[in-house]
Each structure stands twice: as structure tokens, then as C-alpha cells.
Amino acid sequence: MSSSSDEFRDPAIDIRGLTVRRGGNPVLHGVSLAVRAGTITGLLGPSGCGKTTLLRSIVGTQIVESGSVSVLGSPAGARRLRSRVGYVTQAPSIYGDLTVRRNVAYFAALAGAARSEVAAALDAVGLGRYQNRRAADLSGGQRTRVSLACALVADPDVLILDEPTVGLDPVLRAELWERFHRLADDGRTLVVSSHVMDEADHCDELVLLRDGRLLAQLTPAALRSTTGEDRLEDAFLALVEGVPGGRRAAEDAVEEEEAAR
Numbered sequence: 691m692s693s694s695s696d697e698f699r700d701p702a703i704d705i706r707g708l709t710v711r712r713g714g715n716p717v718l719h720g721v722s723l724a725v726r727a728g729t730i731t732g733l734l735g736p737s738g739c740g741k742t743t744l745l746r747s748i749v750g751t752q753i754v755e756s757g758s759v760s761v762l763g764s765p766a767g768a769r770r771l772r773s774r775v776g777y778v779t780q781a782p783s784i785y786g787d788l789t790v791r792r793n794v795a796y797f798a799a800l801a802g803a804a805r806s807e808v809a810a811a812l813d814a815v816g817l818g819r820y821q822n823r824r825a826a827d828l829s830g831g832q833r834t835r836v837s838l839a840c841a842l843v844a845d846p847d848v849l850i851l852d853e854p855t856v857g858l859d860p861v862l863r864a865e866l867w868e869r870f871h872r873l874a875d876d877g878r879t880l881v882v883s884s885h886v887m888d889e890a891d892h893c894d895e896l897v898l899l900r901d902g903r904l905l906a907q908l909t910p911a912a913l914r915s916t917t918g919e920d921r922l923e924d925a926f927l928a929l930v931e932g933v934p935g936g937r938r939a940a941e942d943a944v945e946e947e948e949a950a951r
């Protein structure tokens with residue numbers, strides 16, 4: 691982590707009264723939450739509830755109607771955050787005509803990372819043996835992994851990951867979660883969106899969104915104890931059922947999760 695990480699105190703991400711409209715429609719309604727440095731926060735909720743919009747707001751690529759988002763003590767999107775905040779979008783943003791290795795080397799050069807870090811980032815996502823293949827010739831899951839390697843190689847203080855494990859096999863998913871834990875142990879702050887409730891157990895804290903509103907921010911253990919449910923999927927359902935009209939949204943979320951498996 692860069693030495694300048696000492697400049698800020700908790701929280702690493704501070705969101706207050708965030709309201710966002712997209713295409714004229716309200717998408718986030720006064721969301722407030724704080725993310726501690728050195729933790730993994732899971733952002734969970736049904737499709738369309740506003741997860742990506744919230745992540746874009748943290749990165750500073752989303753036009754915000756009102757409220758504030760501060761990252762490492764600076765407004766989201768501030769110039770000084772560029773090298774300190776990594777963002778892996780749902781759709782991999784890589785160069786199809788470059789090899790896997792060149793894609794990662796390019797992002798390493800932008801970030802001023804050592805060339806030796808390129809191989810390490812490729813190994814971390816299990817793509818070492820594909821390094822000379824054109825990115826355009828990879829599967830969807832492999833392209834996602836190249837995108838992830840491009841973010842990892844820059845070694846950012848804050849890593850924002852939009853569904854990073856979609857389409858990955860269980861072994862690779864487990865390895866990536868181990869890697870995420872090591873990054874958090876080293877003081878990096880990770881925010882990871884997911885449809886998959888069983889991934890929630892990897893997180894220190896969960897942010898549950900529904901219809902653009904914050905349902906709860908709590909640990910997996912607290913989610914279990916407040917709902918009396920052991921399976922996080924059931925706990926999420928129980929929590930959503932406490933909200934009028936919540937059951938349908940919760941059932942949709944579970945259906946999507948099952949379809950994604």
C-alpha cells in the first residue's frame with residue numbers, strides 16, 4: 691500500500707445521503723454508509739437494485755444528484771484517487787487485439803508497477819498459461835479474469851469489484867477470495883458486488899440494497915442473529931420480508947442466483 695494511505699482515518703469510503711437518477715428515473719434514494727479501511731464489504735441485492743450505480747458513484751464515474759461520496763478523504767473521482775482506486779466493471783474493459791500479458795503490462799505501466807508484477811497478477815487469476823493468447827480469443831470468464839489482473843497489478847488502496855466471480859469455477863473463486871482476504875489483511879479496502887449469497891460469508895460486512903435503498907449494513911453473523919436464520923440466503927429473505935412488497939424482490943434474487951449457478 692502506498693505510504694500516503696496514512697493520510698486518512700476510517701472510514702475509507704464515506705457515503706452520505708447519496709441520491710442518483712439514471713435516464714430520468716430515481717435509482718438511489720439517499721443512501722448513507724461507511725466502509726472501514728482494510729475490510730471486505732459485500733454489496734448484495736436483487737438485479738436492478740442499484741449495486742452498479744453505487745459502485746460507479748464510489749469510483750466517481752456516476753453523475754450524482756445529491757449527497758456526497760468521499761474516498762480516502764477526497765471526493766470520489768478526485769485526481770489524486772486515480773492511482774489509488776481500482777475498478778473492475780461487469781463487462782471486462784480490456785483490449786481484444788492485445789495478448790493477455792500485454793493487456794496487464796499496459797495497466798502496470800500506467801500505474802508505474804514493476805514488470806515483475808505482471809506475472810504475479812496473471813498467476814493470481816490463474817491465467818499464466820494463457821498469457822500469449824489474444825484477449826479476444828478468450829472465454830467470457832477468462833476475459834473477466836484479465837480485467838481483474840489489470841486492476842490487481844496496479845495495487846490500489848481501494849478495489850471496487852462488480853461481480854468479479856461470475857462465470858468462474860469454484861476452485862478459482864475460492865482462490866480469488868483468498869487473494870481478496872490477503873489484500874484486506876494488508877490494509878486494502880474492497881467492495882465486492884454479488885448476486886450469490888454464499889459469497890457473502892467471505893465478507894466482513896454486508897450492504898444489502900433493495901430498490902435503491904439501504905436495507906441494512908451488518909456483518910454476516912449479525913444478519914444471521916437478527917433474522918434467526920442460519921443460511922444467509924434465508925436470512926436475506928427474512929430481512930426483505932420485513933419490508934412491504936419485499937418477498938417478491940427476495941424471491942427474484944434467489945431465482946437469479948439459482949439461474950446463475
Ligand SMILES: Nc1ncnc2c1ncn2[C@@H]1O[C@H](COP(=O)(O)OP(=O)(O)OP(=O)(O)O)[C@@H](O)[C@H]1O
Nearest residue numbers: 712713714717735736737738739740741742743744
Ligand atoms: N444507463 C442507464 N440509463 C437509465 N437507467 C439505467 C441505466 N443503467 C442502469 N439503469 C437503471 O438503474 C437501475 C439500477 O441499475 P444498476 O445497474 O445499478 O443495478 P444492479 O443492482 O447493479 O443490477 P444487476 O445486478 O442486474 O447488475 C436499474 O433499474 C436500471 O434499469
